[in-house]
Amino acid sequence: MAKAVKKKTPVKISGKKPRPHWRKDWKKAEKAWDDGLAVRRAMFGPGGAENQIADTSDFMWPMQDYVTRRCFGETWTRPALNRKTRSLITLAMLVAMARPHEIAVHVRAALANGVSKEELSELMLHSIIYCGVPKAVEGFRTAHGVLKDMGLE
Secondary structure, three states, X not given: OOOOOXXXXXOOOOOOOOOOOHHHHOOOHHHHHHHHHHHHXXXXXXXXXXXXXXXXXXXXXXXXXHHHHHHHHHHOOOOOOOHHHHHHHHHHHHHHHOOHHHHHHHHHHHHHOOOOHHHHHHHHHHHHHHHOHXXXXXXXXXXXXXXXXXXXX
C-alpha cells in the first residue's frame, strides 16, 4: 500500500521578500535590441554591429538576434560590472576554452573598453596557471597578432 505524501509547509524567512520572477526583470525585446546594438557598436564598431547584422543570412539571423538582445542588450548592460571588467572575464573564459577566433574579436573589444596591453598580458600570464600552458600560449599568440594588426605592437 502506498504511503501518503505529506505536503511541506513553505518556510517563512523573517524580514525577506521573495525574489521577483526573472522574466519580470528582463528588458523588453526592442529595448534589449537597441541597447545590445549600441554595446556592439561601442565595442566592435559598425563592422561588428550594423554591418554584420545587415550582411547576415536567414540561417544566421536567429543567432544575431539572440546575441544582440541577450548577450549584449541584457548581459553586457547589467550595472554590477563595467565593460572593462566584463571584457577581462570574457577573455579569461575564452582562453580557458581555447577559442582563438573569439579571443581575437574580444581583444579588440577589450581595448575599446579600456583594457590596456599590460592588462591583456597579465591576463594571459595568469591564465597559464589556471588554464594550462598550451591554452595560454594560444591566447598570447592570438592577442599579440591582434595588437600587431592594430599597430600597437
